[in-house]
Amino acid sequence: MEHCKEYRTNLALRPDGDTAELSQHAATCPECAKAAKRAAAFDTVVQSAVMPMVPDDLTARLLALVPGLAQPMVRSKRWLRQRRAFFAISALLSVIGVAVLIYGLYILGSYVGVSEIWHTQ
Amino acid sequence: MAEPTPELIQRAQRGDPESLGALIVGQQQYIYSIAMSVLRQPEDAADLTQEACMKLLRVIGQYNGESRFTTWLYRLVVNLGRDELRRRGRRVPEMPPMSDDDGEVIDPLQSLADDDRWADPAAVATNTELQGEIRQALDSLEDHYRLALTLYYFEDLRYNDIAEILDVPLNTVKSYIRRGKERLATILASSESEKIQPPRTVAKSDVPVSQPRLARFAWALGRR
Ligand SMILES: [Zn+2]
Numbered sequence: 001m002e003h004c005k006e007y008r009t010n011l012a013l014r015p016d017g018d019t020a021e022l023s024q025h026a027a028t029c030p031e032c033a034k035a036a037k038r039a040a041a042f043d044t045v046v047q048s049a050v051m052p053m054v055p056d057d058l059t060a061r062l063l064a065l066v067p068g069l070a071q072p073m074v075r076s077k078r079w080l081r082q083r084r085a086f087f088a089i090s091a092l093l094s095v096i097g098v099a100v101l102i103y104g105l106y107i108l109g110s111y112v113g114v115s116e117i118w119h120t121q
Numbered sequence: 122m123a124e125p126t127p128e129l130i131q132r133a134q135r136g137d138p139e140s141l142g143a144l145i146v147g148q149q150q151y152i153y154s155i156a157m158s159v160l161r162q163p164e165d166a167a168d169l170t171q172e173a174c175m176k177l178l179r180v181i182g183q184y185n186g187e188s189r190f191t192t193w194l195y196r197l198v199v200n201l202g203r204d205e206l207r208r209r210g211r212r213v214p215e216m217p218p219m220s221d222d223d224g225e226v227i228d229p230l231q232s233l234a235d236d237d238r239w240a241d242p243a244a245v246a247t248n249t250e251l252q253g254e255i256r257q258a259l260d261s262l263e264d265h266y267r268l269a270l271t272l273y274y275f276e277d278l279r280y281n282d283i284a285e286i287l288d289v290p291l292n293t294v295k296s297y298i299r300r301g302k303e304r305l306a307t308i309l310a311s312s313e314s315e316k317i318q319p320p321r322t323v324a325k326s327d328v329p330v331s332q333p334r335l336a337r338f339a340w341a342l343g344r345r
Contacts, residue, residue: 008228012299038230040242046305047274048246049255050267051154058153058167062145062174069138 007032011039123151123277124191134181141181145174151191151275152198158271159202159214161260169205173198192282195272199286214264216289219296229303232310258308266301273298 003025010022026033056078063069125133125144132140152173156166176197184193203213233239238251245251259267265287272283284294 005227012229012302013295034234034240035228035230037242038233038239041239041245042230042233042302042306043274044242045245045248045251045255046259046270046302049252049259050158050271050274051150052157052163054149054153054170055163055167058170059146059149061167061171062149063142065171065174065178066138066141066145067136067178069142 004029004032008035011035123148123275124189127186130181130184130190134184141178145177148191148194149174151195154271154275155195155198155268156202158268159199159264160205165205169198169202172205173201176201188285189282191277192285195278196286196288199268214268216265216287216293218290219293219300229299230306232303232306236310236313254309254312255305258305258312261308262301262305266297266304269294269297270301270305 003022007022007025007029026036125147129140129144133144149170153166153170156169156173157163160166160169177194180197184190187193188196206213230239238248239245262270269283269287272278272286278286280294281291284291287294289297
């Protein structure tokens with residue numbers, strides 16, 4: 001087909017030069033349609049590989065360079081994990097504490113005869 | 122959109138801490154990606170990103186709007202990366218001139234045509250095996266191709282921005298993109314065929330198996 005070469009050539013670069021005629025070409029040409037899918041798959045994987053995740057602590061390191069910026073705006077994921085663990089353990093200890101307190105009051109109450117007073121009423 | 126607004130740039134140039142912080146947060150992904158492309162090690166790339174931001178804070182007042190801000194900034198990062206390589210006594214990547222008008226490369230991904238894993242754009246995003254292979258292939262890709270492709274995938278940059286960042290002619294940039302993709306696909310295809318076939322016994326010369334395929338690039342590789 002006459003458009004194959006031009007279409008494939010444009011696939012590799014950004015479609016600056018794509019005309020409507022050319023973009024419709026893939027609809028009628030299975031080989032070029034395959035090539036277009038392959039190019040899209042390739043671009044997806046390569047793009048994520050050349051733009052790796054910024055390390056956890058880097059943002060805080062960079063913001064610390066800015067004079068006069070209130071610190072710290074950004075917490076590392078590790079800090080967030082630690083904080084979550086701290087809250088979880090605090091909550092658990094509170095529940096245990098309250099339970100022990102109630103049980104203690106109950107025992108105390110039975111010694112001083114509060115329950116008898118309640119019963120006589 | 123990676124390009125910051127003119128208002129943000131102006132506030133940052135006046136030294137407003139919040140604006141400088143916003144500028145850095147908005148650019149860190151791009152600076153880090155360039156740093157990774159040049160230095161290849163996460164710790165080194167993080168250090169270079171930090172160094173680039175320190176320099177940005179020092180020289181932001183000198184930005185005069187002649188280029189786009191991102192073009193100006195990424196050029197600064199690329200040059201810092203080159204300085205760092207020199208400081209370590211490592212080879213600074215050459216930017217060999219290339220023209221794009223020879224029409225030799227038609228479909229740079231032809232070598233992947235037989236590999237079904239590349240047939241579905243939706244499936245590759247979750248294919249971790251493929252992602253690992255790409256990272257390895259990028260490591261063995263020539264530096265100028267890797268850097269050009271990195272900037273190309275920022276998407277926001279036009280070809281003449283990339284040309285300005287790398288300090289090469291526009292035609293050379295287009296050629297780097299096309300040939301870089303072709304080269305990357307060739308590396309991927311050859312690593313895949315090595316996995317399927319048992320490794321061949323070492324030939325008399327110590328030439329890697331993939332060498333004949335690279336004959337076209339010999340002139341570029343021969344300077345190493
Ligand atoms: Zn076609």
